[in-house]
Amino acid sequence: MDRGTHTTATALINAVRERTAAARVAEADAFVAVGDWAAAHTADEVVGDPITTLGEWDAEALAGDQFLELGGPGAPVVAEFCIGEVAAARGCSFDAARRLVGDAVELRWRLPRVHARVAAGEVDVWRGRRIAQATRTLTFDAAGFVDRHIAYVAGKATGPEVDRLVAEAATRFDPETTEAERHAADGDRYLAIDLGEVGYADPLTGTLRGTVNVHGSLDLADALDLERSIAHVARQLGELGCDPNLDIRRSMALGEIARRCDGVTTLEYDAGEATTETEPRPVHRARREVVLFVHLDQAAITGTLNGIGPGIDACTGMTGIDLARLDTPGAPRGAVTVEQVQSWCGLPDTRVTVKPIIDLTKHEAVNGYNPPDRIADHVRARWPRCVFPYCTRSSRTADLDHCHPYDPQGPPGQTSTRNLFPLCRRHHRMKTHREMATGKRWTYRPTDPSAGELPNAVIWTSPLGLRYLVDRDGTRPWPPPGPGREPDNT
Incomplete structure (x- = not known):
């Protein structure tokens, strides 16, 4: 151009x-x-x-x-x-x-x-x-x-x-109404398998498709357990060379899970082929896993807030309101009652993992390319969304991009909380690959942080030289380069 x-x-x-x-x-x-x-x-x-x-x-x-x-x-x-x-x-x-x-x-x-x-x-x-x-x-x-x-x-x-x-x-x-609604919602849970409604591929010819519809409403913790199991078995089926269509493998996975629980399995994963077992294998009940990301403020740590005694909600001034912050990968984020968490964790076969508190002001770095979990969790907690302009995708499922490209021959500490930022897959590709018409690409750089602090914003430059500032409060256009100046792609 x-x-x-x-x-x-x-x-x-x-x-x-x-x-x-x-x-x-x-x-x-x-x-x-x-x-x-x-x-x-x-x-x-x-x-x-x-x-x-x-x-x-x-x-x-x-x-x-x-x-x-x-x-x-x-x-x-x-x-x-x-x-x-x-x-x-x-x-x-x-x-x-x-x-x-x-x-x-x-x-x-x-x-x-x-x-x-x-x-x-x-x-x-x-x-x-x-x-x-x-x-x-x-x-x-x-x-x-x-x-x-x-x-x-x-x-x-x-x-x-x-x-x-x-x-x-x-x-x-309004905790009383909320708790009543939660208990009422328990009565709305159901799971239906429409065995009486067998699907037909062609109603005119009567060709039997041999499928039925399954639908229901589950408790969140049960739904997460089911989703984790289905995803795991569907991935195993894919590794065996099963149907490339993920939706089909997921539907097959549900049947495989049912057969495992019944003591009869039609797949032998270590052999790599589907076989029929004559002897049922021992069935071990899967343990529920609850991962809690703990978010605490000063009041929770000290037990008081401006002289107010413990158990007082800082926003309402009322007692007996205990909320837990749900921030678990694969689950919707938000606040739930402590009683709800207790019901999830109360089963004897539940394994509870409490993640440590992350200090979002602390700088950490490693010498390898892939960040360890502690740095990945830190970056995603600091930047809840993809940092591309106006993107709202959660950082929980985003890639972690090295703002300054990683150099295997470069200095140590390139994989750090100062150099990693979450980018969803689409915007990661836009940043990595050149734009066809202009031969340029989207680039970004962090703003200069104060001494000892982490950057709190990034500035993006489009292939046309237009700039945008992105911070935790959102995106806003940034003054473009002046006449006669090249776009700021540093």
């Missing part, structure tokens, strides 16, 4: 960036205007007051304008007819306008910190609305908890992360 073509390409990308930024500002302004309109059509009552319950109103009141509960507890009620004006102004349905007004009310009155960032154009409107929709059923205090903890990362928080924080807030501020 010559310089003229490069300049044109850069101008086109800059035009995309500028118009996208302008659209975000315009959308934020329109969203704030919707909130202003709703604020002008509220009553003195708030959601949760008995007077706002429609069932208590008479037929004459219901025939005219009425006030609707569009936000969560503590938000004001809003006149129904004002929503029609919003629908006409935006050219959308009444239901769509009602959802929009409800989200604006929720953010304005119950999530003021997130609302301020949306209004300033720092957080996309759709992200703010996603948070508002998740907090609608929380108490007023619980919504405030979510607002305080998510406002500064609202621009990058994923849907599952929002849901986990909302679940934690519900547990902290």
Whole structure:
């Protein structure tokens, strides 16, 4: 690509960036205007007051304008007819306008910190609305908890992360309801094998496919055990030269696991071929393994918080709320009750592994290429996501990339907490391989840390020379190189 073509390409990308930024500002302004309109059509009552319950109103009141509960507890009620004006102004349905007004009310009155960032154009409107929709059923205090903890990362928080924080807030501020729901969910567990519904490849000819559907709802710990076993046996089948399709091998693995538990196995793995056994092999029950990554703050270590005695939740001021932070590879991350962990670990055949606390300020290095577990865990704990601009993939499943390429003949300590960063496989490939049109590649470098500290941000440079800064708070464009300067690819 010559310089003229490069300049044109850069101008086109800059035009995309500028118009996208302008659209975000315009959308934020329109969203704030919707909130202003709703604020002008509220009553003195708030959601949760008995007077706002429609069932208590008479037929004459219901025939005219009425006030609707569009936000969560503590938000004001809003006149129904004002929503029609919003629908006409935006050219959308009444239901769509009602959802929009409800989200604006929720953010304005119950999530003021997130609302301020949306209004300033720092957080996309759709992200703010996603948070508002998740907090609608929380108490007023619980919504405030979510607002305080998510406002500064609202621009990058994923849907599952929002849901986990909302679940934690519900547990902290309404533990009785949460525990009742957990016990109720136990009754929803099931496993169904549709033996009466045998699949047919062609209903017209009646060709029997010989498959059935299996579906269910499991306890998380049981699901993790099952997934680990299926993945292990499917991998063994692949090593034996079984069907290359992973989904087929996983379905076969479930049957193999069942036969092992029944004392009859049709595969002899050490022989490398499928055989039929005449004598059942001894069956040993697999032990459940629970791996706990312990996250402790100063209050947990000392047992007190600002003079408050032990057992007091720092956020709610209530006693008897014990939460465990679930951070296990292969499992959804989030907070669960200590009672739930106790139920997982209470079986006599359970092996519990407690990982040590990781000091994220400590620098560690080794001389080999592959990092040991302690360094890998450190890097992934320090950088929870892939460090490519705007990527939200978890670092738990990401590759660990040497920012400065590893040199076998180079100095010792190249594999370190200062030189390793998580990159998902797609972005690792983009960083490693050149871009076809420009002959360049994405590059990045860590920012210069303070003396004795680890880098807290990286700066990426695209093949066109555009730069982005990525830190734990998210991604933002970085000033591009000045006229006549080469892109900063160091």
